[in-house]
Amino acid sequence: MEIGVRLREERTRLGYSQADICGSCGISKRSYIHYESGDRSPDAEFLGAASKIGMDIQFIVIGIRSANFQSKRHDEEKLLSLF
Numbered sequence: 001m002e003i004g005v006r007l008r009e010e011r012t013r014l015g016y017s018q019a020d021i022c023g024s025c026g027i028s029k030r031s032y033i034h035y036e037s038g039d040r041s042p043d044a045e046f047l048g049a050a051s052k053i054g055m056d057i058q059f060i061v062i063g064i065r066s067a068n069f070q071s072k073r074h075d076e077e078k079l080l081s082l083f
Contacts, residue, residue, distance in 0.1 A: 001063055004038035010055045011036075025049035 011021055018036070022029050025046055034040040042050070042060075051057045058066040 002038050003041060003060060004036045006060045006063060007042065008036045010050075010060055014054055016053075021050070021053075024053045 011018070016024075018029060018032055021027075022032050025032075026049060027046055031040070031046075035042045035046070047057050047060070050060070056066055056068075058064060
């Protein structure tokens with residue numbers, strides 16, 4: 001899975017639109033579209049801002065959920081299985 005796909009997955013997981021991410025992280029929509037499409041890789045400044053709005057940066061960069069997000073995801077899956 002490429003970084004753009006993981007970035008899109010994180011945005012969707014959090015319920016953000018592309019415009020939400022752009023406004024929160026201080027980048028243009030065009031730049032963000034390039035990130036999600038894989039045309040460009042996000043820089044450290046963007047990743048730092050993205051982490052502040054709840055994105056799992058470790059997952060975005062290397063494809064492995066950080067321990068913090070793994071436990072939350074497990075808890076969410078456990079709750080969903082009850083319904």
